[in-house]
Amino acid sequence: MWLQHRDVAYSPQGIAKALQHGAQTAELAEVASACIACGACDRLCPEQIDISAMIASLSGGDVSVPEYDGFKMSCDANLQEQLSVDDLYIIDAQSFHANYAERLAHYDALKKATGCQMNLDLNRMAIATGISSRAASIGEFDVSQQIEWLIQGRSFKRIVVENPADKEMLAQLTGKLVISLAELIRSSEKHA
Numbered sequence: 001m002w003l004q005h006r007d008v009a010y011s012p013q014g015i016a017k018a019l020q021h022g023a024q025t026a027e028l029a030e031v032a033s034a035c036i037a038c039g040a041c042d043r044l045c046p047e048q049i050d051i052s053a054m055i056a057s058l059s060g061g062d063v064s065v066p067e068y069d070g071f072k073m074s075c076d077a078n079l080q081e082q083l084s085v086d087d088l089y090i091i092d093a094q095s096f097h098a099n100y101a102e103r104l105a106h107y108d109a110l111k112k113a114t115g116c117q118m119n120l121d122l123n124r125m126a127i128a129t130g131i132s133s134r135a136a137s138i139g140e141f142d143v144s145q146q147i148e149w150l151i152q153g154r155s156f157k158r159i160v161v162e163n164p165a166d167k168e169m170l171a172q173l174t175g176k177l178v179i180s181l182a183e184l185i186r187s188s189e190k191h192a
Contacts, residue, residue: 001034003149004142010034012041012051015058025058032058034140038128039097059134069095070162071103073181074110078188085115086157090166093119093128116160119150132165147173160184 001010008014009031018028032055041051070092073079083089089110096103104124111118119127127150135141151174159170159178171178 001031001036001141004145005034012045012055015055016049016051019054028058030140032056033138034135035059036128036130036133036135036141038093038126038130038133040093040123040125040128043097043100043125044123070181071095071099071106073185074162075106076185076188079181079184080110080114082184082188083110083114083116083160085117087114087116088151088154088156088159089114089116089118090129090159090161090163090170091119091126092162093126095162096126117154117156129163129166129169131169132163143169144173 001012004010009018015028015031018031035052035055037052037056039052041055042049045051091107096107107118107120110116111120121127128146129150130136130141130143130146133141136143147170157176159174159176161167161170161178161180164180164182167178167180170176
């Protein structure tokens with residue numbers, strides 16, 4: 001939210017402060033609806049506040065983690081052999097953050113073994129594309145701006161996505177080949 005609006009009101013901290021000072025749900029609805037529900041704020045909060053649930057209650061959104069989980073596929077040894085330094089691997093942010101403690105070591109090891117780039121920022125949070133978010137569907141979040149920021153300064157030949165919903169927009173905005181983990185696994189099974 002901060003990257004898109006550059007206004008502290010559009011940040012978890014801003015929303016929490018507004019609530020502490022008596023702001024009503026209706027006053028925060030627009031700000032809360034800009035959240036893409038990636039879950040990074042919950043991991044970064046030093047007070048361990050369930051910020052995602054707080055924002056979801058204000059916007060009528062949902063904090064449940066989708067059933068789709070690319071993490072399990074990323075553990076496949078055949079898939080890992082197909083990743084290289086020329087790949088940008090897009091971790092599904094919501095499921096990653098929901099299981100952060102157990103998954104960070106896996107993705108760090110995967111990056112080290114394959115040399116691929118990942119959508120992890122300096123805080124070791126996954127930068128979400130926001131494509132599947134409610135905020136994007138109601139026009140409160142600009143996915144193309146987010147993707148431009150995500151790929152800025154990166155050099156890669158192919159994008160590998162955990163969430164198939166990311167495929168089309170990433171291909172359109174980057175002009176690169178975008179392939180899902182499921183497609184890579186099927187490809188390795190055909191060649192096995």
